[in-house]
Amino acid sequence: MQQVVQEIKNLSIGFTSKKGQQISILKNINTKIKKGETVGIVGESGSGKSTLALAMMGYVKHGLYTISGECLYQSNNILKMKNRELEGIRGRKIAMIPQNAGQSLTPNLKIGYQIDEALKLHTNLKKENRDNKISELLNKVRLPSPEAIAKRYPHELSGGQQQRVAVAMALAGNPDLLLLDEPTTGLDVTTQAHVLELLNFIAKDTGTSMVYVSHDLGAIAQVSDRVIVMYSGEIVLDGPVRNILKNPIHPYTYGLLKSIPKLTLSGLPDSMSGSQPQPGTIKQGCSFYVRCQFAEDKCKINSPELEFVNEFNTSVRCFNHKKLHKQKSIDTSSSKQLIKKIQKNEILDISSVSISYAKQKFLEQLLNKIDDSNPTVKDININIDKGETLALVGESGSGKSTILKSIAGLIKTKDGTIKFDKKKILSNDLKKRDANNLRAIQLIFQNPDESLNPNHTVEEIVSQPLKLYFGLTGEELKQKIIEVLEKVRLGEFYLTRYPRQLSGGEKQRVAVARAFAAKPDIILCDEVTSALDVSVQAAVLNLLQELKEDFGTTYIFVSHDLAVVRAISDRVAVLYQGRLCEIGPSDSVYKFPSHPYTEVLLGAVLEPDPDVKPKLVAEDIVEEKPPEKGCSFQGRCPRILGEICKTNVPPWQIDENGNAIRCHIKINDLKKQQKLN
């Protein structure tokens, strides 16, 4: 029997509603965290996973309180402890790594000082020993030249480095238990893979128990030994990672895994209908009943208990888990293939576009000198056919959103032209574009909370483009709004709602409806699914695809999620530091990642499968500026040739599949080398 670090017994946490009703956020949670074990907690937003993680530190958010149960650390209930006692435990015995390290580090104190503070608080080391310890900790989290890093301020580090510093600080007290709340969510794919690898190493090296909270099954698969799946404040599944992710015996996990787009599969994943119930709305029966495809009558009335299944060493909260077991594995399931309706009819022509963020200084303005030889985005040449979905992929800072905004006219281009429908050159000044060109290009944004005016009703939101472009009024306008809403599977019922009254998926549907109301030719999608829960993401992707098939709209789809891109795009353009690396049909790009950067990027993608490890080929250094000369990827390229890459801009090469790459290495040689690995 392994030593238990923390035990949670019958824990329920909740709040009292305005009507005086007691509403639980967490319901009867029972679990044990063993020594040296990494436990992943997954769930959609609102499933109570963060509340559980905070409770493990003895913290309950303002407004919430413990209804029943206890959270035992060394057989003391930490939820009942006084602040004084908690001070001795928090950070020293149980440490936490928050989601956004950039915000959790004090901006005006040097890294070394902040770690020193943690050491002073949690250890009895003397000053000179502490200095050594700081270097040791920074070394442990694999930051290059610890002495230099310790002298820097948080803003001088990249997101990945900041997260490493947060890990180092958490390790300062040598804790028994490390709680990680979505620690890699804001990071780039390659950085994320590196941080997860580091966490795995630390778990093995120090024997610290970890609780890893995330919505991302890919990340969970890489780090956890055991996975807890939460739904609506309950544990629905609890067992070893392989059993959970390969053979899920709970319908929610089954549906969740099916709704995740995968790199190995083209076509759209199945979507799960509905959304998680609001706390307090489920009075009886299974909380997953409404969305469950295996539900029976008894599920409506009786709520299932957590039941231990010996065969899988897993606890499950479902009456029908045996039936589900027979359903077999996830990957063989067929996903919906895209219906392609691409016409050989160029709708948008982006030629040699450069965009610069450099501002003229006062003196330069006087001398009338414009000199930015190294713009943020340079030499972008892309033609897009009518009805095509082109995806722009790359890490943050790759210029993908910048290109999108310049097409929309929100950012001025420095050089080059953007032609719409073969002849019309789109002015780079939004004010000079005529109404028809403005109508033809519509945007959908990442976060519907920000893109919908919180003080407008759905009716007002959708009416904006209709009034502006078509001058509709009165009854005609209302009919049209209802028509558009029905197209995105929302009804008349929604007209008078405000965005805050809608779920995340519904909000994004309203944003889609607003874009389609203008009858656009091109829709620019900026990370449209990354703010959504996994099960909702699939539904929105399916909706976009259906609308495209109905209207023949062209999409330009920006995303950092390569699996999502794989699912929806016809063609992929890979960007690094504002320069194109590779562009080609998505099937061939994903099958033969020819450009070294594409290889790095695809290698780092996390699959929700503990047996598929990401390949870490390149260092996760972050470059602030594109290089002045030569190939944009020279700084991180694992296959760098030498001087030529640093001096000459690589030529375009095209292979037999129509895959164009920009590299000095011959395309066939690259493929051979990649196969060898």
Next chain:
Amino acid sequence: MNSTIKEEKPKNTISKVLEVILTMVSRPSGLIGLIILIFHVTLAITSPLYVPHDYKAIDPSLMLQPPSSEYWFGTDSLGRDVFTRTILGGRTALTVTFFGSLIALLWGGAVGIFCGLVGGKIDDVVMRIIDAFLSIPWILAMLLIVSLLGTSIIVLIPALGFFYGKGIVRVARAATHDVIAKDFIVSARARGHSNFSIIWNEILPNVRDAIMVEGAMRWSWMLLGFSSLSFLGFGVSPPTPDWGLMISNARGLMSFAYWSVLAPIFGLSSLIIGINLTADAFAKALGIDRSTKAPV
């Protein structure tokens, strides 16, 4: 699909206003503030109908009478009834400052939102001018204006409105900056809406609350300012009853006829406290934290 929606009925403007008021009175401070304010406003509107004495009737034989059943708050140095003058004394102040705040709200809000939206050089220039005005002691500037243009209400209302609107400019600008970076504004720009349409449809509904709360706060400041002017003899001219003027006239007699100065002081301070409490409760009911939203 409908089951996922929260049970919240769509609201019209009246029910929204009602809800805000209900939230305000649910706190003791909001309830007290609102009661004081309503009491003062009602008094100001209706008091001429039931004052017991003529406010300008001078009677030397009744000089400085202490409070009695006939003269509840006593009489002043000219033998006028203090009670009558006190309940009438808030009328001019309330009227002038109410319309003054309205003007402050309108011009401050408009300029603030506009500067926040356009930014750049225009914003820089306007804000530096505002800063320059903020650095001039207001009472000095006000005295200059009234001594040049006279003390009529036509001059006082816009002058006060201008001086107290400067603070609102900054609040409106800050609130606009909060929403300007949001994607719904970017979206409206990309669709090609005009600046006016963006201000009216997208920005105003989101900054209106902050501006209104600031306007309510400015009201109490302006009331104090106006009374100070009267106190200095530049506001209301005698014999019109006014708290500032009454305090000024009676301040020398404070040691032996405390009643003649206490009543107007009580009137003025209770009204200011009432407005302040109401504005605070109003801010809380709208979900605005004044400690973070008010830069000046």
